[in-house]
Amino acid sequence: MKKLFLLFILSLLTVVVVACSSGSDEEETSGENNDTETEGTEETDEEASGEGEDITLRVAWWGGQERHDRTLQVIEMYEEQNPNVTIEAEYSGFDGYFDKLNTQLAAGNAPDVIQFGGNLNDFVLRDVILPLDDYVGNELDTSLHSQSMLDSATFDDQLFGVTLGTTAWGVLVNKTAFEEAGISMPSKEWTWEDFQDITPQITENIDGMYGASDFSEDGFGVFLAQRDKYTYLDGEIGFGVEDVKDWFSLWQDLRESGGAAMAEVQVSASQTPEQSLIVQRDVAVESIASNQLGAYAGATEDEFELYPYPYNSETGKNGVSLRPSQYFAAYKDTPHPEEAAKFMDFFVNNTEATDVLGNDRGAPVNSEVRKSLIESASELDEKVYAYIDLVSETSDAPYIPNLPGYNENTQLFTETEQIIYYDQKSVDEASEDYFEELLSNIEKYEDEEAE
Amino acid sequence: MDQSTKTSRLLTHIFIIIFGLFMLYPVIWMISASFKPETLIFSSPGLFSKEWTIDNYFTGWNVVRNTTFGQFFQNSFLISTIAVIANIITCSMAAYAFARLKFPLKKLWFACMLMTIMLPAHATLIPQYTIFHNLGWVNTILPLTVPKLLATDAFFIFLMVQFFRGIPRELDESAIMDGCGIFQIYTRIIMPLAVPVLITTAIFTFIWTWDDFFSQILYLNTVEHFTVPLGLRLFLDSQGESSWGSVFAMSVLSLIPITTVFFIFQRYIVDGIATTGIKG
Numbered sequence: 001m002k003k004l005f006l007l008f009i010l011s012l013l014t015v016v017v018v019a020c021s022s023g024s025d026e027e028e029t030s031g032e033n034n035d036t037e038t039e040g041t042e043e044t045d046e047e048a049s050g051e052g053e054d055i056t057l058r059v060a061w062w063g064g065q066e067r068h069d070r071t072l073q074v075i076e077m078y079e080e081q082n083p084n085v086t087i088e089a090e091y092s093g094f095d096g097y098f099d100k101l102n103t104q105l106a107a108g109n110a111p112d113v114i115q116f117g118g119n120l121n122d123f124v125l126r127d128v129i130l131p132l133d134d135y136v137g138n139e140l141d142t143s144l145h146s147q148s149m150l151d152s153a154t155f156d157d158q159l160f161g162v163t164l165g166t167t168a169w170g171v172l173v174n175k176t177a178f179e180e181a182g183i184s185m186p187s188k189e190w191t192w193e194d195f196q197d198i199t200p201q202i203t204e205n206i207d208g209m210y211g212a213s214d215f216s217e218d219g220f221g222v223f224l225a226q227r228d229k230y231t232y233l234d235g236e237i238g239f240g241v242e243d244v245k246d247w248f249s250l251w252q253d254l255r256e257s258g259g260a261a262m263a264e265v266q267v268s269a270s271q272t273p274e275q276s277l278i279v280q281r282d283v284a285v286e287s288i289a290s291n292q293l294g295a296y297a298g299a300t301e302d303e304f305e306l307y308p309y310p311y312n313s314e315t316g317k318n319g320v321s322l323r324p325s326q327y328f329a330a331y332k333d334t335p336h337p338e339e340a341a342k343f344m345d346f347f348v349n350n351t352e353a354t355d356v357l358g359n360d361r362g363a364p365v366n367s368e369v370r371k372s373l374i375e376s377a378s379e380l381d382e383k384v385y386a387y388i389d390l391v392s393e394t395s396d397a398p399y400i401p402n403l404p405g406y407n408e409n410t411q412l413f414t415e416t417e418q419i420i421y422y423d424q425k426s427v428d429e430a431s432e433d434y435f436e437e438l439l440s441n442i443e444k445y446e447d448e449e450a451e
Numbered sequence: 452m453d454q455s456t457k458t459s460r461l462l463t464h465i466f467i468i469i470f471g472l473f474m475l476y477p478v479i480w481m482i483s484a485s486f487k488p489e490t491l492i493f494s495s496p497g498l499f500s501k502e503w504t505i506d507n508y509f510t511g512w513n514v515v516r517n518t519t520f521g522q523f524f525q526n527s528f529l530i531s532t533i534a535v536i537a538n539i540i541t542c543s544m545a546a547y548a549f550a551r552l553k554f555p556l557k558k559l560w561f562a563c564m565l566m567t568i569m570l571p572a573h574a575t576l577i578p579q580y581t582i583f584h585n586l587g588w589v590n591t592i593l594p595l596t597v598p599k600l601l602a603t604d605a606f607f608i609f610l611m612v613q614f615f616r617g618i619p620r621e622l623d624e625s626a627i628m629d630g631c632g633i634f635q636i637y638t639r640i641i642m643p644l645a646v647p648v649l650i651t652t653a654i655f656t657f658i659w660t661w662d663d664f665f666s667q668i669l670y671l672n673t674v675e676h677f678t679v680p681l682g683l684r685l686f687l688d689s690q691g692e693s694s695w696g697s698v699f700a701m702s703v704l705s706l707i708p709i710t711t712v713f714f715i716f717q718r719y720i721v722d723g724i725a726t727t728g729i730k731g
Contacts, residue, residue, distance in 0.1 A: 058672075068514075072516045088673060090672040092684060093683075093688060094687065095668075095687065096664065099668075103669055107581040279494055299490060302494075
C-alpha cells in the first residue's frame, strides 16, 4: 500500500516537473513561430465591445468542403461590412469536433460562436451557453423565424441558439429504378396502403433490389404523429405499447411481402448518405432528412425524387414536422456577446449571406429569406425548399425534440429491430420488452436531471 | 525430386502473391476510387470504372478558399521533422543517462519515466491544454513540438536504454583510457553504435506524428496551421455532404511521404541488426 501511494505521488510529481520545465523553455523556442500568435491580442480587447474598436470573434463549425467554402465566403462579407471585426474561423470535419470543444470549454478557451447539433440541450444543461434574450430585438432579429424552430432552442423560457437550417423527414424515391421496373411513380399523397402495394413490385421486377429500407426510429416518430401521438414531450411519454407493435408488424409484413429489404441487407445499411442502401441500389425507397437530398443525389447517377411520408388513411394525417438541423450559439463567457449576436443575425437574416449559404445546413429558418432563395436556387435545392414549404404550410404535427438519453434509446430501438429481423422474439414480445426498457431509461434520465 | 520442389515452390509463390494482393486490396481500391467521378465511387464500388477522372486531385488540392493541401503538407513536414530530430537527440541523451551514468535516485526516476507511459493520455489532457493555453501557445505548433525537446516520449527512452545496455561497457572504458569524457563517450561511442535504434525511433516518431490526429486538432484552430490528417477530415461530414473523391485523392498523396520514409530507412534497421549480430 505504502509503495503504491509513493508511486502515485511520484507520478504526480513527474507531471508537474514536465509541465514546469516546458514553461521555462518557452523563450528558447518561441522564436520559431511567434508570428502566429493570436491569443494575446484577443485578451487585450476584452473590455472592448462597442463600435470602432478592433474585435476578434472566434467562430467554430464542422462540416464538409462545401460548407466550409460557403461559410468562409459569408465571413468575408461580414468582415467587409464590419471592418473593425476580424473573424477567426475554426472549422474542421465532424471527427473530433466535440472532443475539442469539450476540452476548450474545460480550459475556458471556447470559441465565441459555436455550431451545435441536436445536442445543444446537453450544453445548455452544463451552463456553458449564453442566453440570447437580451439581444433579441436589438442585435438579433428573430421575428420572421418559424416559431417551432425558436421553441426548439428555448429551454426554461430562455433562447439559447439560432437555428441555421430546417429540415423535415421525407421519403426518397429512386425514379430511375421505378422506370426500370416499369412502375409508374406514386401520387404524392400516397397512403401506407399504397406503400404496401408498390414496394413489393420493385422487389419482384428488379433483380437484387428491394422496395424500401426500414424507416426505423425516425419513421416511427412520424408514424406516431399521424395518429395524433408523440414520443416524449414535457416529461411525458405520448404513446402506448400497441403503437410499437403496429409499427414493427407493419415492417414485418413488408419484409414478408417482399416490400422491404431482407434482414441481411438491412443490417448492412450505413448512416452516411454515400454508403446508404438506396445509393448502393439495394433498395428504391428510403427515409431521409430533406437537407441530405444533395448528398444522396450527388453520390449516384440515378434520378431521385423527394416524397412526403405516406399518409395515414384513417386520420388523413401526414405527421411530418419541421426540424432544426444545426444551431449557432454563443459561449457563455464570450467577451463580445453583442458582436456574437450580431454575427448570428447576419448569418440567418441577411439575404446576401443566405444566398451564399443556400441549403447546406437545411432550408433557411427565416420565411422571407426562404422565399427569396427559391427564385435563385438550383433545381435540387428548389426541390428541397418546395418540400420544406409544403411541410411548413401543411404540417399537421408539432415539433417533438429527441428523446432524453437519445443515444441509449436509439441503440435500444435498433436492437429491438434486429431481434425481430432474426426471429429471436415475436413482434409482440419484442415490442413489450422495448416499451418497458424505454420507460426505465427515461425514468433514469429524469432522475439524473432532477438531481 | 527436383521437379516436385519446383512445383511446391511455385505453389508457395502463387499463394503468397494472391494473399499479398488480398491484403493490398483496400489500398488498391482507394487508389482506384480516387480516379473515379464522385457519383460512381459508391454506386459502382468495383475496382474498374466506366469513367476515369483526375479532377479529384485538383478539387482536393484546393481544399477551401485561399488554402491548398500543399500548406498542410508543409505544416505536417515541419512538425514531423522537428519531432524526429528532437526525439533522436533528447531521448538518446536521457537514455544514455539512465543506461550509463550514476546519479542519485536513478531507479526512482527510471520508474517515474516508465509510469508516464502507463498514464492514460486523457488524464493529462485538460491540465495540459490549460497550461498551453495560459502560455498562449494554442493555435501554434509549439504544444506539438516543444515537449519533444524535453524527451517526453518515454517509450523511446525505454527502447534506447535497453539497446544501450547491450553495448559492451569495455568500449566505454577504453574510451576513458583514451581520454574521453562523459559527453564524448555519448557522441563518439554510443551514438555511432546505436544507429539502428535511432532509425527505429526516427521512423516511428515520423509515422506517429504524421498520423496523429487528436492532439493536432486540439491545439491547431485555424486552417492555415492545419496538418494533413486534419486536412483530410475537412472533407468529411458524417451527417451532410462529404467529398469522398477528394478524401481518397489526398489520402493517396499523404501515403507517399510515409511510405518513402519507411522504405528508405527500413534498410538501416536490417543493417543494424546484422552488424550488431556480428559484434556480439
